Amino acid sequence: MMATTHAFMGMALALPVLATAPELAPPAFVAGLVGGVAPDLDLYAGHRKTLHYPVYAPIAAVLALVLAVLVPSASTIVLAVALAAAALHAATDAVGGGLELRPWRAGSERAVYSHYHGRWIRPRRWIRYDGAPEDLALAGFAAVPVIIAGDGPLTVLTAALLAVSVVYVLFRKHLATAAERLAAFAPAPLHPYLPERYRGA
Template identity: 70%
Template sequence: MMATTHALIGLVLALPVLTVAPELAPVAFVAGFVGGLAPDLDLYTGHRKTLHYPVYASVATAPALALAALVPTPITVALAVGLAAAALHAVADVFGSGLELRPWNGASERAVFSHYHGRWIRPRRWIRYDGSPEDLLLTGLAAVPLVALGGDRVAALAIAFVAVSAVYVLLRKSLATVAERLVALLPASARPYVPARYL
């Protein structure tokens, strides 16, 4: 899925805080946003393995949510929402495509690495690839409650992310060719640092 999809879903996870403890909503929105994006910081170093923890992050979310419910402070709420967003990101990637430059070809059987199981989980391809029309639909659906309930700043961010996502969807397939051409221009000394899917 697109990073924008993950970020908006992370923001959606903060909406219950807006209802229950509105004074903690700003920290919840920031935590949901960061948690939704954070797993993809491993994009160039062991993508969907280094920072993706579908099992461990999900297990850690339960006590974090309980703690935030019992002791709602900025720290406990940020931890709970951030962990929930990161866990949902890792789990959601299982329902997307595998790791490859052109995921619409469906050649990769590696969606997300499960550290608990010690193996890669195969992609389900419900969202055929990041930047697919169904990915954009999911982004749009996540934006609806944010625009309706999130306030001006969150609504503006959601609308901006949907717009950026729409452009990415239009360009997605051609970007794979652009990436290949750019990698071909790199000096040989830089190539060991380029993810295998780009070579």
Template identity: 50%
Template sequence: MMNTTHGAIGVAMASVTVLVAPEFAAVAAVAALLGSVFPDLDLFFGTHRKTLHFPIVGWVVALPATVWAVLAPSVESVGAAFFALGATVHAVTDAAGAGHELRPWERTSQRAVYAHVLGRWIAPRRWIRYDGAPEDLVLMGGVTLPVLVLYDGLVRNVMLLALVISVVYTTYRKRMPDLTPDWLG
């Protein structure tokens, strides 16, 4: 999935706060967005979808943080809960996509995301054929809709920008590997 899709999923999860605790809506959106894009920082360590992706262990942090936010709502507890939920859901949804490869439409990799507890890679499900696939863009747009309805101002504008970036990325995705330097691939 595109990083923008991960971010949109996180902010869509956070949009529940607009309805139940509007005083925490902004912090929930920001924390969810940051948590949802955070795991992909491991791209820079050469260990993408392994070092900062925790599809199983992440729940050990996310669930207690969510309970904390429900029982003692504060900027800190709500922020921690949505950051952890965003990061964990990101790792889980990576398994719904393609393998960890430069040209995922070629299906040469059986590694979607690393499960530390199991000590092995989880195989890609390919429900989203590859990051930037048309269905990825449709998913990104679909999860962005409630955000656009429930939020205004900065959150709405950031999500609109993410949608525009997603359209451009989807348009050029299959051409990108040819432009990628060998050392980055």
């Protein structure tokens, strides 16, 4: 899925906070955004493995949620939303496409790595690839309530990210070719740091 889709889903997790403790909603929305995109910081270092925990992250999120219910405060609520967003990110990567430069070809059987099982979880391809039309539909489904419920900077940021998502979807398949060509021009010392899928995919 697109990074923006993960961000919107993470932010949507903060909507109950807005309804029950509106004074804590701003940091909760930020926590959802950060938690939603944070797992993808491993893009160039073991993508969907290093920072993705489809089994352990949900357990941590449940424990954090229990703590937030028992000891409600800005810090416990922010922690719960952030961990829930990160857990949702890892779990939903399993229903998307495989880990490859052109996932619409359905050639990879690696969706997300489970550290608990010690193996890769295969892609379900309910959302065929990041930037697919159904990915944009899910992004919109998660973003619209945030846009409606939010105000000021939150609404502007979410709407802007949704617009970026639309552009990404329009050019998704062309971007794969562009990335491959740019990788070919990378200096030799950088080659070990490039994702394998960028090298002659």
